[in-house]
Amino acid sequence: MATDPRRKRQALLRRMVREAKKQAAPEGPHYLEQYCVLVLTGKLIACQKIKLLCAMLLDKIRHPEKYTPYVFDLEEANRHITFVETFCRQPQGRLGEPIRLELFQKARWQAIFGFVHQATGLRQYKECMIVEGRKNGKTTEIAAMEIDLLVNDGEGAPEIYNIATKREQAGKAFEACCNMRQQSPELAGAIRKRQSDLYFAPNMGFIRVLASSTNSLDGLNAHGILIDELAAIKNRQIYDDMKQSQSARQQPLLFSISTNGFVREGIFDAQYEYAAGVLDGSIDDDTFLPWIYELDKREEYPKEKYWIKSNPGIDTIKSREFLRQMVKKAKHDQSFLPTVLVKDFNLKENAQSAWLTWAECSNPATFDIAFDYCIGGFDASESIDLTAATALCMRLGDPHIYRRSMYWIPQAVLDLDAASGNRRERDSLAYSQYVKRGLMRAVPGNKIDKQVILDWFCELRDEGLYTLYIGYDPWHVDDSLLARFKGEFGERCMIPVRQGTYSLSQPMKDLKADLGAGHVVDNNNPIDKICLLNTEVKSDINGNIQPVKSNDPRRRIDGTVALICAYKVLQDKMDDYIRLNKEAPIND
Structure with missing residues (x-):
């Protein structure tokens, strides 16, 4: 009788925890391996889904023979991080300062770009879904990803689309791209701001905004699709159509970052369940990379040590003191509690006026x-x-x-x-x-x-x-x-x-x-x-x-x-x- 894939994934987690405790990550720019070891040894508190992912990724790095034809190319993984940290500048807040990706961001960038086909060099992962609490730097990260895919991905005439439920929301990341370009002399000289897009003449590529209300998507040939706040999109058709628009590209990337939301049974819930299946082994898809940062239990939200589970950028990007204030208010204002549980801790909840909770x-x-x-x-x-x-x-x-x-x-x-x-x-x-x-x-x-x-x-x-x-x-x-x-x-x-x-x-x-x-x-x-x-x-x-x-x-x-x-x-x-x-x- 075949072994239950969920049990196999749990066994892999236990084995990689033991291995991580015995064998530390190497020094230097092996960010993904460092991050996985920190998570699996408990030095970095993480939720169960992140632990499962880290066990799988660490196993792929250390035991590549089990995952042929894909291998981990550290040089290729770091090429994209180096580009962003060299040329991209902060588009808001500390305007003009060089972007410095945090360890958790570098780890997922290495995972996205580092696993390649050993013969063709093409990327393994075609889609990355990230779920994290609000104010963990997602808009800046999306903008940096867009510019990297436009300029630094080696694709001819790349079409990069930023998508959100409304054009105004999608425009936030696009505006961040524009500000990032403006703050960098190198990018400002290479990328031209046109009326409706950012255009890179050397490869004839562009970055453009789309809203989920757009009716006609015929003729698109997307290389990069960046989705901001997937949880707010109520109809999955734009996701399906845009995913299909990548069929002619050799190594496309669909990259979504979102907090949880109050829109239920939509595209977000479907993608979340798919991601959970990939992580627990019940769904076999070696092109889908899910990073789900969330609390494991509702009862964890008042305890500060668990906040990093859903807020990987806490203390460096997201203010711990501000989150303290939100949690304090939620404890005394039950109508505000669902918002904090959903938006800061990625738990599924209903609005306070609802008769029933999500559970x-x-x-x-x-x-x-x-x-x-x-x-x-x-x-x-x-x-x-x-x-x-x-x-x-x-x-x-x-x-x-x-x-x-x-x-x-x-x-x-x-x-x-x-x-x-x-x-x-x-x-x-x-x-x-x-x-x-x-x-x-x-x-x-x-x-x-x-x-x-x-x-x-x-x-x-x-x-x-x-x-x-x-x-x-x-x-x-x-x-x-x-x-x-x-x-x-x-x-x-x-x-x-x-x-x-x-x-x-x-x-x-x-x-x-x-x-x-x-x-x-x-x-x-x-x-x-x-x-x-x-x-x-x-x-x-x-x-x-x-x-x-x-x-x-x-x-x-x-x-x-x-x-x-x-x-x-x-x-x-x-x-x-x-x-x-x-x-x-x-x-x-």
Whole structure:
């Protein structure tokens, strides 16, 4: 039986820790090896993901025979660092001073540029993802990387693009490039500032700004793509298109630096999960280099010794005293705490107004179990909104609640986005991808016929899963639809769930506890998670709660409402559900 790749990666970490303690890094410009040894021996506190990466990189340096055809070329690795520290100047703050990369920056630059194919000399790593706390020098580093790729990478007519969610954000790094050029006599003489770009005549290359709202990317031939604040980009299409634009280049580089953010289930989360897979060995991609600086546990944030885990530039680039002030404020201001946890420590959190934390919304567990009975719930839209339905199942002696969901969207909504060339689908979510994956269905026309909900529960019945009761908001259900449901599932099947604190407060509090305990298993459905993340609460003077939408109409909560309706009915009808399960044992 093949060894689990995650176990192999953990074994490699343990072995390289032992080796690092026995064999110190050599003196001189072996920055990557020095950094890896410091991390693995515990002299430099680092998170688990950085330890895994350092173990792999140190093994590649010291045991190159295992990683053919790639080798580590120290001279090539340092050529790029030397260029930056010789010609680039600080674009802000200490204007004009030479840039001096910190050890952690030199280590990752050596990793990016130092591993090359032993026959062709071409770079191994085509993409580098960096996640670090804010104010660790990312804008300056991006600008230096852009100029290096333009002038010093040996590429003919290199096209270098700076990308962010808005042109203004992308323009910050571009402005830093312009300032860096202006502060350096050598660069100012070699690089020409044109109206829309920086142009290097000797190789006919340029640096240019792109925003994620750009519609047409045809004809681009990118050599370098620099993404500032990946977590703020809500639609992954520009990432996918720009990545494809590098296909004609021999050694392109896509370089992204970002803090974590509050936009969930977007390109950042997808890339983060991909990076985590590369690090733990579950994903095999030897061209992707992830540097993920983060706290390992939420409880670490008040302890200063752990701050370096997510802030590698603390004390040299980022002010420790300023971070102290932020943490102190967060301890006394719970509405500010999520911002500090996300932006300074790269933890996944929701805004304070949210009903649930990120951890409560996230359960990666999956199931493949056949059930006989379920309790249903749905939230029917008025016209063009989403419609959601869910089915909850339980097993005797098992505290878990197993959830299946379906969502519907009008086909006209998807068609309108496609016809207009809108790069951001409705609500900035990948609805068309969810339809392809079978998590959502597109309904012909421009509004949703509520009959689709009944049809779905009938499909479950045809599979052998019979719906005993269905919770629903009576505000959105007319007598005709109600009669059709009763005709299919019996006169007593439909249970109205009034939307207010009296009906929903206690079920919501109990559901929150079950979600926090990991008892609700939804096969890691991204739409379920998004709806939970979007849900906010309104409280009365007695602390009773009910769900509410945020002021942002794009933040859909339809799946949450369907879940709450089903959960309340499950609580109220638990005795019936258990009795039927005893009479007809559930199939595994």
